[in-house]
Amino acid sequence: MSQRPRPTLVPYPGGEQLAPTEQLRQLVAFALQADLPVALWRLPNAAHAQLCLSFSWEEALTGLPPNLEASAPSGFAFFPFRDSDHNPALFLPANVFFDSGQPALFWVNKTGAADFRLSELRQFLQASPDTASLRWHQSPQPAPATASLEEYTALVRRGVAAIEQGEVQKVVSSRATRQLLPPSFDALQAFEDLQARYPQAFVSLVSAPGAGTWLGATPEVLAEVTPEGTFRTMALAGTQPLTPGLTAQKAIWRQKEIEEQALVARYIVSCFKQLRLREYDEIGPRTVVAGELLHLRTDFAVHLRQVPFPSLGTDMLRLLHPTSAVGGMPRQAALDFLQQYEGYDRAYYSGFLGPVNLPQAGVARLFVNLRCMQLRPTEAILYAGTGLTIDSDPEREWEETELKLQTAGAVLATFNN
Numbered sequence: 123m124s125q126r127p128r129p130t131l132v133p134y135p136g137g138e139q140l141a142p143t144e145q146l147r148q149l150v151a152f153a154l155q156a157d158l159p160v161a162l163w164r165l166p167n168a169a170h171a172q173l174c175l176s177f178s179w180e181e182a183l184t185g186l187p188p189n190l191e192a193s194a195p196s197g198f199a200f201f202p203f204r205d206s207d208h209n210p211a212l213f214l215p216a217n218v219f220f221d222s223g224q225p226a227l228f229w230v231n232k233t234g235a236a237d238f239r240l241s242e243l244r245q246f247l248q249a250s251p252d253t254a255s256l257r258w259h260q261s262p263q264p265a266p267a268t269a270s271l272e273e274y275t276a277l278v279r280r281g282v283a284a285i286e287q288g289e290v291q292k293v294v295s296s297r298a299t300r301q302l303l304p305p306s307f308d309a310l311q312a313f314e315d316l317q318a319r320y321p322q323a324f325v326s327l328v329s330a331p332g333a334g335t336w337l338g339a340t341p342e343v344l345a346e347v348t349p350e351g352t353f354r355t356m357a358l359a360g361t362q363p364l365t366p367g368l369t370a371q372k373a374i375w376r377q378k379e380i381e382e383q384a385l386v387a388r389y390i391v392s393c394f395k396q397l398r399l400r401e402y403d404e405i406g407p408r409t410v411v412a413g414e415l416l417h418l419r420t421d422f423a424v425h426l427r428q429v430p431f432p433s434l435g436t437d438m439l440r441l442l443h444p445t446s447a448v449g450g451m452p453r454q455a456a457l458d459f460l461q462q463y464e465g466y467d468r469a470y471y472s473g474f475l476g477p478v479n480l481p482q483a484g485v486a487r488l489f490v491n492l493r494c495m496q497l498r499p500t501e502a503i504l505y506a507g508t509g510l511t512i513d514s515d516p517e518r519e520w521e522e523t524e525l526k527l528q529t530a531g532a533v534l535a536t537f538n539n
C-alpha cells in the first residue's frame with residue numbers, strides 16, 4: 123500500500139446555498155453515476171455525518187484487513203464476514219473526504235486518477251445536478267436464502283447438539299430475511315433516520331461496485347485507536363428486550379447470557395495473550411442499551427504509549443475478526459459449523475467497517491457490521507444472529523433475531539406512513 127498523500131482542501135462549489143444533507147446527496151450522486159464506491163457514516167454520539175469517496179474501484183480492492191498505523195493510507199474499510207471473490211474485502215481510499223459539520227470545504231487526496239476525476243467532480247457539482255433518483259450499486263450475488271421459523275430452529279438445535287458433543291463451545295447462528303422496499307424509500311433519508319433514532323450507534327451507508335449497498339446502525343466496536351493513543355475493543359453479547367419500565371441498572375441476566383458474553387471476553391484476553399500483552403484495562407461486564415435492546419459489555423483498553431506494541435491495533439484486528447460475538451468458540455470449529463449448516467451467504471453482515479486515518483492520522487474506528495441491511499432495487503435484505511450455548515431454546519433464539527431485525531428494519535416502516 124502506498125504512503126499517505128497530503129490532502130488538499132477544496133471549496134465546495136455553491137456549498138453555501140445547500141444544506142449539508144443535500145451536499146452529501148450530491149457527492150453520492152456523483153459517485154453513483156461514475157460507478158465509484160462511496161461510504162457515509164456517523165460516529166457514535168457525533169453530531170455530523172462524514173463521507174469518503176474513491177476515484178477508483180480497483181484501488182479499493184485490498185484483500186487484506188487494513189493497516190491501522192498512522193502512516194497507512196486513509197480511507198474506509200468495508201470487510202465481509204468471510205473474504206471471498208463473491209464478497210471482496212474493500213478499503214475505499216479517501217480521494218474525497220467531506221464532513222457535514224464543515225460544509226464549506228471538502229478534502230482531496232491526490233492519488234492515481236485524482237486530477238481528472240476532481241475536475242469531473244467540480245463540473246458535476248457546479249451544474250446543480252438532479253439528485254432525485256439515485257442508482258445505488260447492487261451486489262452481483264443473488265439474494266440470499268432466507269430461513270423460515272422451522273429452518274432456523276432446526277439450525278439452532280443442530281448448534282446446541284454440536285455444543286453438547288463438544289465440537290464447539292459457542293456458535294453464533296444467523297439468518298437473512300427479505301422485505302419489499304416501500305415505493306417512497308430513500309436510502310439517504312433512511313440514513314438520516316437511523317442517525318436520529320440511534321445516537322449512540324455507528325450509523326453507516328456504504329455503496330460499492332461488487333459489494334452492493336449496505337445500511338446499518340451497529341452498537342459493537344471491533345477495534346479503535348483513539349486520538350489519545352488508546353486501543354479499544356469490547357466483548358458485546360447477551361441480549362434482552364428493553365421493555366417499558368426496564369433500565370440497564372435493573373436488568374437481570376440468566377446464566378446463559380452471562381456465559382455467552384464471558385466467552386467473548388475470554389477470547390479477547392486470549393488475543394492479548396497471543397501477542398504477549400499483559401497491560402490492559404478491563405471494565406465490566408455492564409449492561410448497555412442498544413436501541414430497543416440490552417446487551418452485556420466488557421470494555422478493554424490499552425494505552426499504546428505505555429506499552430512496546432506500536433502495531434497493536436493492526437495485530438489485534440487480524441486476531442479479532444470474526445470475534446466470538448459473531449462466529450463462536452473455538453473460532454475455526456464455529457466457522458466450519460456455520461459454513462456447513464448456516465445455509466446462506468452472510469456477505470458483509472458481521473464483517474467490519476469504518477474509517478481509518480480519516481480524517482486524523484493515527485485514529486481508526488472499526489465496528490462490527492450488525493443491525494444492518496443490504497439494499498437492492500426493490501427490496502431490503504435484513505440480517506440478525508444469536509449466540510447459542512448449551513442452554514439455548516430454539517424458539518427464543520428466533521424471537522431474538524426478530525427483535526434484532528427491528529433495529530435497522532424500523533426505518534422501512536417510516537416510509538409506509
Ligand SMILES: C=C(O[C@H]1C=CC=C(C(=O)O)[C@@H]1O)C(=O)O
Nearest residue numbers: 359360361447492506507508509
Ligand atoms: C450477532 C448479532 O449480535 C451479536 C452482538 C450482541 C449480542 C449478541 C447475542 O446476544 O447473541 C450477538 O453476539 C446480531 O445483532 O446479529
